[in-house]
Amino acid sequence: xxxxxxxxxxxxxxxxxxxxxxxxxxxxxxxxxxxxxxxxxxxxxxxxxxxxxxxxxxxxxxxxxxxxxxxxxxxxxxxxxxxxxxxxxxxxxxxxxxxxxxxxxxxxxxxxxxxxxxxxxxxxxxxxxxxxxxxxxxxxxxxxxxxxxxxxxxxxxxxxxxxxxxxxxxxxxxxxxxxxxxxxxxxxxxxxxxxxxxxxxxxxxxxxxxxxxxxxxxxxxxxxxxxxxxxxxxxxxxxxxxxxxxxxxxxxxxxxxxxxxxxxxxxxxxxxxxxxxxxxxxxxxxxxxxxxxxxxxxxxxxxxxxxxxxxxxxxxxxxxxxxxxxxxxxxxxxxxxxxxxxxxxxxxxxxxxxxxxxxxxxxxxxxxxxxxxxxxxxxxxxxxxxxxxxxxxxxxxxxxxxxxxxxxxxxxxxxxxxxxxxxxxxxxxxxxxxxxxxxxxxxxxxxxxxxxxxxxxxx
Numbered sequence: 001x002x003x004x005x006x007x008x009x010x011x012x013x014x015x016x017x018x019x020x021x022x023x024x025x026x027x028x029x030x031x032x033x034x035x036x037x038x039x040x041x042x043x044x045x046x047x048x049x050x051x052x053x054x055x056x057x058x059x060x061x062x063x064x065x066x067x068x069x070x071x072x073x074x075x076x077x078x079x080x081x082x083x084x085x086x087x088x089x090x091x092x093x094x095x096x097x098x099x100x101x102x103x104x105x106x107x108x109x110x111x112x113x114x115x116x117x118x119x120x121x122x123x124x125x126x127x128x129x130x131x132x133x134x135x136x137x138x139x140x141x142x143x144x145x146x147x148x149x150x151x152x153x154x155x156x157x158x159x160x161x162x163x164x165x166x167x168x169x170x171x172x173x174x175x176x177x178x179x180x181x182x183x184x185x186x187x188x189x190x191x192x193x194x195x196x197x198x199x200x201x202x203x204x205x206x207x208x209x210x211x212x213x214x215x216x217x218x219x220x221x222x223x224x225x226x227x228x229x230x231x232x233x234x235x236x237x238x239x240x241x242x243x244x245x246x247x248x249x250x251x252x253x254x255x256x257x258x259x260x261x262x263x264x265x266x267x268x269x270x271x272x273x274x275x276x277x278x279x280x281x282x283x284x285x286x287x288x289x290x291x292x293x294x295x296x297x298x299x300x301x302x303x304x305x306x307x308x309x310x311x312x313x314x315x316x317x318x319x320x321x322x323x324x325x326x327x328x329x330x331x332x333x334x335x336x337x338x339x340x341x342x343x344x345x346x347x348x349x350x351x352x353x354x355x356x357x358x359x360x361x362x363x364x365x366x367x368x369x370x371x372x373x374x375x376x377x378x379x380x381x382x383x384x385x386x387x388x389x390x391x392x393x394x395x396x397x398x399x400x401x402x403x404x405x406x407x408x409x410x411x412x413x414x415x416x417x418x419x420x421x422x423x424x425x426x427x428x429x430x431x432x433x434x435x436x437x438x439x440x441x442x443x444x445x446x447x448x449x450x451x452x453x454x455x456x457x458x459x
Contacts, residue, residue, distance in 0.1 A: 048129030
């Protein structure tokens with residue numbers, strides 16, 4: 001084919017050859033495109049088993065029900081402060097080096113390969129395994145003693161059964177609170193260890209600075225103070241976050257993931273039972289169709305059954321539905337049971353709030369000690385500066401009187417005929433008497449000046 005011509009198809013149209021990309025470039029491009037957004041997560045389930053999962057944000061959002069804004073908090077490339085945010089199906093945790101998502105059944109950790117997170121992962125797995133075993137033992141005990149205690153519970157009143165049920169549920173915390181407690185303990189322990197290490201490093205440095213003020217000691221104290229400011233800010237942020245949760249019962253109620261999951265299941269079961277009953281009410285009664293003049297039509301039967309259903313409901317029927325509706329109303333409008341619903345989480349948060357408050361008090365005491373040391377150093381420097389100024393005054397006064405003596409010697413050094421230069425009496429040395437007199441006068445004047453300075457408290 002001649003050069004400069006393009007190939008043609010049977011119809012006579014031109015077929016330009018598209019530019020071909022190298023195979024290696026295509027493969028690398030596909031791999032890079034495939035790896036965008038994929039991160040390695042460590043999933044720890046309720047039994048304590050852990051496995052690494054490579055997942056995109058879409059999969060995490062589908063499993064946890066979080067939005068893209070919530071997952072952006074865990075992005076390592078963005079600097080978000082420490083936070084604990086409760087959502088419908090998950091709790092977003094970012095406490096120091098711990099970044100993850102807690103659900104009602106598992107925990108997703110983002111930076112599990114960090115050496116600082118490895119002890120926390122082991123502790124989390126141990127706690128989850130212990131929690132699973134405790135729940136298994138509790139279920140076995142309740143199932144084994146259910147038949148034996150059935151007759152005894154029939155004679156118990158409603159109040160005693162409710163108290164017993166609350167006591168059984170308070171023995172073990174929900175899974176999300178076990179994971180949350182592990183996160184809080186790891187973060188608070190890390191901050192407490194850092195504060196103690198900083199205090200052990202600061203005390204010798206401050207003592208050396210007091211004993212000897214030098215540039216090296218000042219620079220070391222400056223670095224310690226900078227670390228103290230950063231550590232205080234981190235502790236204060238987590239403390240404020242816990243305090244904000246304690247002040248808002250609604251935010252704490254959002255963290256009850258297991259309770260919300262159980263309520264959803266109860267809603268589904270109650271709605272299915274209601275739909276079945278409504279379907280049964282709409283079925284025609286064939287036996288009533290064969291009666292005489294006193295037969296009841298399907299509409300009358302339906303109305304009578306509905307009225308009986310209303311009477312049963314008023315008399316105490318559908319207690320589960322009514323209790324659930326009252327619970328939802330109390331949660332929405334701030335009923336009296338709202339404080340009781342968040343009592344477990346409130347006690348959990350208060351314990352670590354007190355621990356963080358103690359750590360913050362230790363850091364405040366260290367900051368005050370550093371401030372006192374700085375004040376003492378400033379006082380010492382001011383005293384030295386005052387001594388230098390006094391020395392300058394003394395030296396300046398001495399220089400003035402010495403200058404007066406130099407003026408006299410300069411006059412004698414001039415090539416001028418003065419009567420003192422003529423020595424009629426060889427036994428008297430006029431030069432010696434002149435020098436001695438000038439020296440003595442200079443000293444007397446200097447002593448008078450120093451005495452006047454002390455009298456005026458200049459030195």
